[in-house]
Amino acid sequence: xxxxxxxxAALARKDLALELRARDxxxxxxxxxxxxxxxxxxxxxxxxxxxxxxxxxxxxxxxTALLGLSRAWVPESRDGAIDALxxxxxxxxxxxxxxxxxxxxxxxVAELVALPAFALxxxxxxxxxxxxxxxxxxxxxxxxxLAAALAxxxxxxxxxxxxxxxxxxxPLVVGGVGASISPQAGxxxxxLGVYDAVFAILSWASFEYVITE
Amino acid sequence: MTxxxxxxxxxxxxxxxxxxxxxxxxxxxxxxxxxQGLSQKIFFFHVPIAxxxxxxxxxxxxxxxxxxxxxxxxxxxxxxxxxHQGTIFGALTLITGCIWAKASWGVxxxxxxxxxxxxxxLFLFYCxxxxxxxxxEDGPRRERVSxxxxxxxxxxxxxxFFAIRLANDFIHPTVFTREGPQMTGRMxxxxxxxxxAIFALAYVMYRVELAGKRTDAHLRExxxxxxx
Amino acid sequence: xxxxxxxxxATYGVVFLFVLxxxxxxxxxxxxLERETAELAQLARExxxxx
Numbered sequence: 001x002x003x004x005x006x007x008x009a010a011l012a013r014k015d016l017a018l019e020l021r022a023r024d025x026x027x028x029x030x031x032x033x034x035x036x037x038x039x040x041x042x043x044x045x046x047x048x049x050x051x052x053x054x055x056x057x058x059x060x061x062x063x064t065a066l067l068g069l070s071r072a073w074v075p076e077s078r079d080g081a082i083d084a085l086x087x088x089x090x091x092x093x094x095x096x097x098x099x100x101x102x103x104x105x106x107x108x109v110a111e112l113v114a115l116p117a118f119a120l121x122x123x124x125x126x127x128x129x130x131x132x133x134x135x136x137x138x139x140x141x142x143x144x145x146l147a148a149a150l151a152x153x154x155x156x157x158x159x160x161x162x163x164x165x166x167x168x169x170x171p172l173v174v175g176g177v178g179a180s181i182s183p184q185a186g187x188x189x190x191x192l193g194v195y196d197a198v199f200a201i202l203s204w205a206s207f208e209y210v211i212t213e
Numbered sequence: 214m215t216x217x218x219x220x221x222x223x224x225x226x227x228x229x230x231x232x233x234x235x236x237x238x239x240x241x242x243x244x245x246x247x248x249q250g251l252s253q254k255i256f257f258f259h260v261p262i263a264x265x266x267x268x269x270x271x272x273x274x275x276x277x278x279x280x281x282x283x284x285x286x287x288x289x290x291x292x293x294x295x296x297h298q299g300t301i302f303g304a305l306t307l308i309t310g311c312i313w314a315k316a317s318w319g320v321x322x323x324x325x326x327x328x329x330x331x332x333x334x335l336f337l338f339y340c341x342x343x344x345x346x347x348x349x350e351d352g353p354r355r356e357r358v359s360x361x362x363x364x365x366x367x368x369x370x371x372x373x374f375f376a377i378r379l380a381n382d383f384i385h386p387t388v389f390t391r392e393g394p395q396m397t398g399r400m401x402x403x404x405x406x407x408x409x410a411i412f413a414l415a416y417v418m419y420r421v422e423l424a425g426k427r428t429d430a431h432l433r434e435x436x437x438x439x440x441x
Numbered sequence: 442x443x444x445x446x447x448x449x450x451a452t453y454g455v456v457f458l459f460v461l462x463x464x465x466x467x468x469x470x471x472x473x474l475e476r477e478t479a480e481l482a483q484l485a486r487e488x489x490x491x492x
Contacts, residue, residue, distance in 0.1 A: 153354055154348030154358075160341075167338035170373065171375075174376040202364065209360070422467070
């Protein structure tokens with residue numbers, strides 16, 4: 001077990017270290033989400049309620065996550081680095097865990113900027129909304145990491161990844177928006193939790209089959 | 214290849230017979246619905262088509278599981294064909310659903326019909342299956358990648374269903390009741406025969422497509438063998 | 442025809458059309474398979490002639 005966690009930590013640290021040095025993904029994500037929010041202001045009609053704004057927040061988050069996810073796999077797709085990773089780890093699902101954690105870290109930083117900006121520009125966010133954001137972000141990274149691995153197997157990775165993630169993200173958007181605006185936010189948070197659990201197990205178990213040649 | 218299952222010609226004939234019986238039952242045996250009138254007849258095809266699509270996706274996922282367990286190429290072809298059929302019948306579900314919506318409620322689309330929305334999501338998901346499959350090169354990797362995605366599909370079905378139910382809370386649906394008419398005995402008979410007929414049709418299409426794909430694969434092998 | 446009759450006809454018609462289109466696609470595929478099999482048969486014949 002310690003070996004497994006050690007592998008995960010090492011791999012996650014590698015991704016984070018790469019990002020700290022290159023500093024290209026995270027600033028892009030932050031700028032992207034802020035720009036998208038501003039565009040949405042102009043996309044909303046004057047008398048649109050707060051509720052429409054929450055929906056658009058989630059669109060922004062999903063697309064920001066997609067940006068981060070597609071960048072997360074770029075290092076591995078070059079020079080057969082992924083084969084080296086596969087050989088280096090005892091249990092390949094550790095790669096998935098590490099990728100998910102790294103993607104989550106990036107998304108969390110982007111949201112640390114986006115959520116306050118949203119609260120400032122559009123509508124307030126309560127604790128349930130933030131909890132919803134956290135749970136849904138986990139879900140996004142969980143399926144997104146696996147989808148990125150699926151997309152990397154073929155050509156046109158940048159185009160295929162959004163196609164795979166978007167239908168899977170619909171329940172997450174429902175959960176996130178519901179947690180923000182519904183009086184029964186608890187239901188939505190529970191739903192998000194179930195989604196995260198189900199798809200985490202599924203992704204973790206099936207990663208092995210996706211990554212090997 | 215061992216064929217303990219019924220032969221394809223037999224199945225095709227049986228399917229034709231069932232479909233004839235179904236059409237007879239729908240239009241001559243089942244009474245006309247008192248509330249909805251003639252347009253209720255749409256229901257006799259629309260719902261079986263939807264159920265058949267689910268069954269196809271389920272079959273695709275089951276075969277996908279076999280792909281991952283036993284690594285047989287035959288399961289990959291079967292999974293792929295099943296999902297292809299599911300997508301065809303899924304598209305049919307959406308189209309007949311729109312006609313049903315127009316006939317019943319006067320609008321071509323409504324977000325408050327949970328079944329239609331669920332099918333839209335699934336249709337998008339399974340279209341992406343083909344995008345994914347065609348982007349990967351032929352081989353065991355493609356089989357495994359397709360299989361994993363197919364499994365995600367069936368996990369998505371119940372999850373999306375609940376998501377859509379939850380979403381209706383804040384989408385404020387107008388009062389459209391779901392298509393669950395009270396069926397008389399004769400209507401239920403017609404429905405059952407129709408379901409069996411659509412099911413049989415889907416299965417025959419599945420087997421025909423599968424035969425085509427397998428022949429394709431065999432021809433490729435032959436070509437490689439002869440080229441040496 | 443009343444509106445209801447049109448919708449019912451449209452439903453069954455669409456199903457029929459889908460199946461017909463599928464038949465057309467299968468027919469094209471079968472034609473291709475037939476062509477390829479003939480090519481391979483020719484190849485095999487040549488192979489046999491060469492001994």
